[in-house]
Amino acid sequence: xxxxxxxxxxxxxxxxxxxxxxxxxxxxxxxxxxxxxxxxxxxxxxxxxxxxxxxxxxxxxxxxxxxxxxxxxxxxxxxxxxxxxxxxxxxxxxxxxxxxxxxxxxxxxxxxxxxxxxxxxxxxxxxxxxxxxxxxxxxxxxxxxxxxxxxxxxxxxxxxxxxxxxxxxxxxxxxxxxxxxxxxxxxxxxxxxxxxxxxxxxxxxxxxxxxxxxxxxxxxxxxxxxxxxxxxxxxxxxxxxxxxxxxxxxxxxxxxxxxxxxxxxxxxxxxxxxxxxxxxxxxxxxxxxxxxxxxxxxxxxxxxxxxxxxxxxxxxxxxxxxxxxxxxxxxxxxxxxxxxxxxxxxxxxxxxxxxxxxxxxxxxxxxxxxxxxxxxxxxxxxxxxxxxxxxx
Amino acid sequence: xxxxxxxxxxxxxxxxxxxxxxxxxxxxxxxxxxxxxxxxxxxxxxxxxxxxxxxxxxxxxxxxxxxxxxxxxxxxxxxxxxxxxxxxxxxxxxxxxxxxxxxxxxxxxxxxxxxxxxxxxxxxxxxxxxxxxxxxxxxxxxxxxxxxxxxxxxxxxxxxxxxxxxxxxxxxxxxxxxxxxxxxxxxxxxxxxxxxxxxxxxxxxxxxxxxxxxxxxxxxxxxxxxxxxxxxxxxxxxxxxxxxxxxxxxxxxxxxxxxxxxxxxxxxxxxxxxxxxxxxxxxxxxxxxxxxxxxxxxxxxxxxxxxxxxxxxxxxxxxxxxxxxxxxxxxxxxxxxxxxxxxxxxxxxxxxxxxxxxxxxxxxxxxxxxxxxxxxxxxxxxxxxxxxxxxxxxxxxxxxxxxxxxxxxxxxxxxxxxxxxxxxxxxxxxxxxxxxxxxxxxxxxxxxxxxxxxxx
Numbered sequence: 001x002x003x004x005x006x007x008x009x010x011x012x013x014x015x016x017x018x019x020x021x022x023x024x025x026x027x028x029x030x031x032x033x034x035x036x037x038x039x040x041x042x043x044x045x046x047x048x049x050x051x052x053x054x055x056x057x058x059x060x061x062x063x064x065x066x067x068x069x070x071x072x073x074x075x076x077x078x079x080x081x082x083x084x085x086x087x088x089x090x091x092x093x094x095x096x097x098x099x100x101x102x103x104x105x106x107x108x109x110x111x112x113x114x115x116x117x118x119x120x121x122x123x124x125x126x127x128x129x130x131x132x133x134x135x136x137x138x139x140x141x142x143x144x145x146x147x148x149x150x151x152x153x154x155x156x157x158x159x160x161x162x163x164x165x166x167x168x169x170x171x172x173x174x175x176x177x178x179x180x181x182x183x184x185x186x187x188x189x190x191x192x193x194x195x196x197x198x199x200x201x202x203x204x205x206x207x208x209x210x211x212x213x214x215x216x217x218x219x220x221x222x223x224x225x226x227x228x229x230x231x232x233x234x235x236x237x238x239x240x241x242x243x244x245x246x247x248x249x250x251x252x253x254x255x256x257x258x259x260x261x262x263x264x265x266x267x268x269x270x271x272x273x274x275x276x277x278x279x280x281x282x283x284x285x286x287x288x289x290x291x292x293x294x295x296x297x298x299x300x301x302x303x304x305x306x307x308x309x310x311x312x313x314x315x316x317x318x319x320x321x322x323x324x325x326x327x328x329x330x331x332x333x334x335x336x337x338x339x340x341x342x343x344x345x346x347x348x349x350x351x352x353x354x355x356x357x358x359x360x361x362x363x364x365x366x367x368x369x370x371x372x373x374x375x376x377x378x379x380x381x382x383x384x385x386x387x388x389x390x391x392x
Numbered sequence: 393x394x395x396x397x398x399x400x401x402x403x404x405x406x407x408x409x410x411x412x413x414x415x416x417x418x419x420x421x422x423x424x425x426x427x428x429x430x431x432x433x434x435x436x437x438x439x440x441x442x443x444x445x446x447x448x449x450x451x452x453x454x455x456x457x458x459x460x461x462x463x464x465x466x467x468x469x470x471x472x473x474x475x476x477x478x479x480x481x482x483x484x485x486x487x488x489x490x491x492x493x494x495x496x497x498x499x500x501x502x503x504x505x506x507x508x509x510x511x512x513x514x515x516x517x518x519x520x521x522x523x524x525x526x527x528x529x530x531x532x533x534x535x536x537x538x539x540x541x542x543x544x545x546x547x548x549x550x551x552x553x554x555x556x557x558x559x560x561x562x563x564x565x566x567x568x569x570x571x572x573x574x575x576x577x578x579x580x581x582x583x584x585x586x587x588x589x590x591x592x593x594x595x596x597x598x599x600x601x602x603x604x605x606x607x608x609x610x611x612x613x614x615x616x617x618x619x620x621x622x623x624x625x626x627x628x629x630x631x632x633x634x635x636x637x638x639x640x641x642x643x644x645x646x647x648x649x650x651x652x653x654x655x656x657x658x659x660x661x662x663x664x665x666x667x668x669x670x671x672x673x674x675x676x677x678x679x680x681x682x683x684x685x686x687x688x689x690x691x692x693x694x695x696x697x698x699x700x701x702x703x704x705x706x707x708x709x710x711x712x713x714x715x716x717x718x719x720x721x722x723x724x725x726x727x728x729x730x731x732x733x734x735x736x737x738x739x740x741x742x743x744x745x746x747x748x749x750x751x752x753x754x755x756x757x758x759x760x761x762x763x764x765x766x767x768x769x770x771x772x773x774x775x776x777x778x779x780x781x782x783x784x785x786x787x788x789x790x791x792x793x794x795x796x797x798x799x800x801x802x803x804x805x806x807x808x809x810x811x812x813x814x815x816x817x818x819x820x821x822x823x824x825x826x827x828x829x830x831x832x833x834x835x836x837x838x839x840x841x842x843x844x845x846x847x848x
């Protein structure tokens with residue numbers, strides 16, 4: 001970090017070329033910690049896991065849902081004779097066949113009962129899952145992971161997109177950028193701005209990072225048009241970074257809050273999710289074999305269809321895993337059943353396992369983070385239980 | 393030392409600019425709010441419905457005539473798009489020109505509190521604007537209960553939160569068509585409690601949400617039908633929400649909806665929730681507890697008199713103590729930047745709508761605030777960290793140097809502009825840097841990219 005004095009001195013050298021300025025030089029991609037890669041996709045709005053992975057083998061499903069989750073009879077793709085994949089994620093079938101797709105059908109954070117999206121997401125991203133006041137849960141679990149990984153530098157983790165990803169908030173260095181951002185300013189203007197940002201830590205960090213990213217030529221990505229373009233752009237940018245020094249990337253895909261017309265609402269979101277995953281696979285090339293994708297949502301939805309062809313906020317939901325690093329083509333963690341006595345609060349799917357346990361085991365196996373660190377620092381008070389061994 | 397005129401313009405209004413005189417006292421500032429009442433510029437549901445009926449009629453006629461000539465449909469579609477855009481333009485113009493804009497800031501605050509989105513078509517976009525004109529502006533200085541009732545029963549709220557498709561499971565309509573599986577939709581009930589009144593930390597349960605959802609059945613909207621309440625959709629019998637019983641009439645009634653909203657609006661938890669939100673929005677992300685408590689007491693004592701809240705807020709010493717604690721959201725930033733370079737109400741209204749979209753509305757997406765499209769009913773985030781991101785800041789500077797110059801005549805001298813928009817509040821580094829810019833454009837980028845300008 002430049003001292004204030006040196007900074008003023010450098011900004012005073014008004015004639016010097018941009019390249020000579022230390023903050024404008026190309027960023028050095030330092031040694032990255034290992035070759036494994038993790039992508040966390042937050043699905044905002046509470047994906048209906050029972051519609052994404054339809055448990056058509058459960059005899060009670062037909063009693064609860066009349067228009068939704070109709071299984072292979074209505075175009076869903078059979079996975080294992082019990083679950084079927086929603087037709088709007090059909091693009092992922094080759095991954096399933098190749099053992100690069102899996103899911104845990106009944107998981108949740110410890111959040112219960114109020115079923116607020118916003119608290120649910122905060123808890124999912126904070127990874128704490130305690131009764132702690134949410135305002136106090138400032139750091140995200142990916143950031144706490146970084147704090148416990150040796151060799152971490154700012155290129156190690158990226159949050160991608162226009163949204164603030166709380167999952168990566170915290171003191172450990174990480175970058176954020178949106179692939180659609182354009183930014184042009186002369187060298188002199190940049191230097192003057194660095195001077196005026198200097199005394200404001202928030203603007204200084206954001207501004208210098210923006211200049212650094214743009215000067216490194218990382219700037220924008222081009223992605224063909226179409227309804228899933230934004231999601232593909234996020235994935236393309238993430239893949240580009242992951243092919244370099246970045247090892248962890250996170251972004252979100254919203255549009256899962258399906259209180260009515262669920263088929264139409266989440267169909268579009270599913271297209272975006274599956275195209276994002278396929279873009280990651282294509283963009284990562286051979287690195288896909290070292291990659292794990294976790295798609296997580298804040299909670300599940302009611303097991304019963306509501307009166308408007310949708311579902312309301314529930315508890316247990318599904319987590320999707322993808323990647324070449326996966327031991328895929330299977331459902332992890334069992335199925336709680338849909339009989340009346342098996343439901344949570346007479347309305348929701350009963351979660352069988354804490355979603356954080358899957359995330360924790362992924363971090364354990366991908367980055368060799370010890371169980372102690374995971375259960376105490378990254379996910380405080382979590383009992384990881386047995387290793388589900390979903391990585392190959 | 394920051395004077396009251398800077399406090400009123402920068403913290404409570406949309407910022408300073410050439411020719412803008414800021415109030416020197418809270419009383420003057422409060423008097424300005426009256427200018428944000430609805431007027432002849434306001435879009436109404438009546439206009440929207442008339443155009444929609446016309447559109448549906450054209451579509452029907454085209455279909456009947458074989459559907460070969462689609463030009464009439466295209467023309468009608470253009471007309472509705474134009475209507476939605478003029479509404480956006482009016483909203484922006486009112487923020488850009490007209491006093492320091494405390495009233496318009498309050499309009500924005502309440503519009504965000506009662507968030508709806510523009511949705512996927514021009515009619516929904518126009519309806520989102522109509523909610524602001526018909527539910528927010530008329531009640532801006534009145535009682536919270538009146539504003540809440542107007543917002544919750546507004547057509548756009550009812551369509552956005554799926555209330556139009558919520559049927560009482562034992563309603564006449566549901567029993568008549570058992571094959572349709574008609575039933576409750578909890579969405580509006582949940583957000584009414586969680587976001588619009590008590591707040592998620594308050595003491596309520598899923599059962600209260602469910603009971604409220606039942607009580608709300610019957611409340612609906614259809615553009616062909618003026619009735620907001622259809623008893624055939626309503627769940628019969630009483631419902632208990634937060635310990636109070638409602639719905640004594642056999643088939644439900646709009647009076648029960650009114651009664652439950654009155655009670656939610658006057659609930660002590662609502663006072664705390666609104667007080668905190670106001671303090672967060674206008675003073676600091678982590679607001680001074682003392683101010684929150686004062687506002688909450690006023691809310692309770694006046695049963696939600698909004699003018700009394702604004703009065704306390706406008707006089708709060710915390711406004712000075714926490715100067716620049718907040719980061720301007722992209723809409724605030726864009727408006728403040730336009731004011732800083734001397735663009736006013738009439739210049740905004742004179743822009744061809746497609747230019748307004750290309751040069752002002754669309755660029756806000758890259759700054760992280762897609763117009764009328766917050767990601768959920770909780771509206772836009774408040775935290776500085778959510779806005780001062782590398783990508784967000786880059787987008788602000790990019791807009792300042794690529795789009796803003798196309799909206800003004802000759803670029804102002806950056807040194808004069810600095811004085812015009814920040815008066816004596818500019819920091820020493822900024823005052824040092826601006827005269828060193830090589831071009832006026834770069835100087836503009838330095839002013840508008842600075843933390844001084846982006847904070848309030």
